[in-house]
Amino acid sequence: MSEAVREVPKKERPEFRNIHITDLTNYRLPPAGWVSILHRVSGAGMFLLLPFLLYLFELSLRSELSFAYFAGIASHPLVKLILLGLIWAYLQHFCAGVRHLFMDVHVAIEKDAARKTATSVLVVSLALTALAGLKLFGVF
């Protein structure tokens, strides 16, 4: 028995510890993992663009003149693209947040259910973003 064990050469087994940033490209995340990291990314992104949003918010409310100026800025294609990115961030954060709240009260915390809700969050927020994008770029 012991000889048999000795004969088998020791295989190099991969060791998974805290992953390094260079491992990110070959590390396949499950849907819940994507929802988790995107919650951070979308939250941080919205935090960083807060001044931009408050600036637009101020223009839209201060006066009729500034409102027209706001409409002018918001009609620029590049601004629309940034806004669409923010809309996606908001929707992703919103949907994932609702998922969090349900999990807090022990709804859908089993592995299969959690995987399903994670996929739904990704799909629903992307679909709603697409809808908002069509509206934003004046398709309907």
Add this chain to the structure above:
Amino acid sequence: MAKNNVGPKRMVVGAHYGLKDWLAQRVTAIVMAVYTLILLFSFLTASNFSYEGWAGLFARPWFKLFSLVTFLGLYYHAWVGMRDIWMDYIKPVGLRLALQILTVLWLIVCAGWTVQILWSV
């Protein structure tokens, strides 16, 4: 003393801000979600997006106050989230503290700015 520190008599240690912030993040999230739905509803039911309609909505006293509460909740929510991000990824204590201080200061500036915006209508 040490022998009795088991079960329900366990000594709970820590800075005690974990539960409070966790709860605050949930409460503010619910407030923001409700606010979002109301804003979206009034935006979608309006016939066309004009200054009168938009500013008229924010001119209503109850909506002004609701907006203020929601925005302040948003900044608290953002603080908890950003603090978590700094704590997870920024290891040098000095740098982390500096970023946390900047975050707090910036969010206070945003809160003041929001008050100015809301009360300019």
